[in-house]
Amino acid sequence: MDPLQLCLLISAALFCIGLAGVLTRANAILTLLGIELMLNAANLNFVAFWRYGQAAADSINPVIFVIFSIAVAAAEAAVGLALVIAIYRHKQSLRLPEANQLKG
Amino acid sequence: MLPSAEIILIAIALLMLGSATLAMSLRNLIHSALLLVLNWFAIAFFYLWADAEFLAFAQIIVYVGAVSMIVLFAVLLTRRQAADNTQKLRTASRTLSGLLAAAATFILIVWAIFKNNITAANPADKLPPTVDVKEIGQALAGPQIPALLIVGVILTATLIGAAIIASPIEKTED
Numbered sequence: 001m002d003p004l005q006l007c008l009l010i011s012a013a014l015f016c017i018g019l020a021g022v023l024t025r026a027n028a029i030l031t032l033l034g035i036e037l038m039l040n041a042a043n044l045n046f047v048a049f050w051r052y053g054q055a056a057a058d059s060i061n062p063v064i065f066v067i068f069s070i071a072v073a074a075a076e077a078a079v080g081l082a083l084v085i086a087i088y089r090h091k092q093s094l095r096l097p098e099a100n101q102l103k104g
Numbered sequence: 105m106l107p108s109a110e111i112i113l114i115a116i117a118l119l120m121l122g123s124a125t126l127a128m129s130l131r132n133l134i135h136s137a138l139l140l141v142l143n144w145f146a147i148a149f150f151y152l153w154a155d156a157e158f159l160a161f162a163q164i165i166v167y168v169g170a171v172s173m174i175v176l177f178a179v180l181l182t183r184r185q186a187a188d189n190t191q192k193l194r195t196a197s198r199t200l201s202g203l204l205a206a207a208a209t210f211i212l213i214v215w216a217i218f219k220n221n222i223t224a225a226n227p228a229d230k231l232p233p234t235v236d237v238k239e240i241g242q243a244l245a246g247p248q249i250p251a252l253l254i255v256g257v258i259l260t261a262t263l264i265g266a267a268i269i270a271s272p273i274e275k276t277e278d
Binding site: 009070 | 124129143144151159162163167171174175179181198201203205223232233248251255262265269270
């Protein structure tokens with residue numbers, strides 16, 4: 001199999017594992033961990049295309065993009081977990097099905 | 105005989121996908137967080153395999169070094185007794201529909217990859233691209249300086265906001 005296709009399949013599998021984790025788990029922290037997995041899978045895609053794709057050989061833009069993506073994902077994890085801590089302080093529970101006070 | 109590049113890639117992929125699957129399916133939150141750290145290590149190995157060394161070490165420093173600490177702090181600060189560590193899944197029908205949605209997404213992405221014949225560009229005669237740390241520094245200080253400044257502002261704002269959100273509300277006499 002083409003190495004690019006293999007890398008893309010791996011990143012697609014990682015993305016879908018993260019998606020399955022987000023959709024099936026009831027804990028808020030595990031949902032955030034699934035989102036981190038999905039962000040990492042997108043970064044894998046960038047590196048796979050940088051390594052094997054048809055871009056110019058001396059282009060480092062994908063590498064710069066991944067650096068910024070890592071930074072923004074870390075910031076988003078910090079905010080998400082701060083929200084989780086705030087919710088826990090209010091409700092003493094982290095189960096997402098029970099966090100429905102704003103539900104219409 | 106040294107293993108070929110594809111075999112190393114498949115080994116890295118098995119470590120990555122195996123730790124991700126276990127992390128998303130275990131009941132114990134701390135085990136999930138530690139398995140996710142192993143997954144981030146495996147992603148760093150992938151970056152090393154693809155000749156992106158700076159990215160591999162940036163991944164280790166940021167994810168394994170910092171985000172894992174945030175996650176473990178959040179896990180440890182949000183439990184009252186040891187029994188809170190084990191998490192139930194949602195109901196069976198929700199779990200099944202979530203897994204079906206993820207499988208359908210995977211099939212869709214794989215179909216898109218193979219339908220469009222996304223192939224590598226001449227893997228035999230193309231030299232692997234290399235990136236100097238000096239080049240990255242010059243790019244970040246030169247053409248990419250707006251992005252660097254914006255990410256700096258984003259990080260400052262999010263960390264101040266996270267600290268404010270997570271701090272307890274002081275009850276004052278009004």
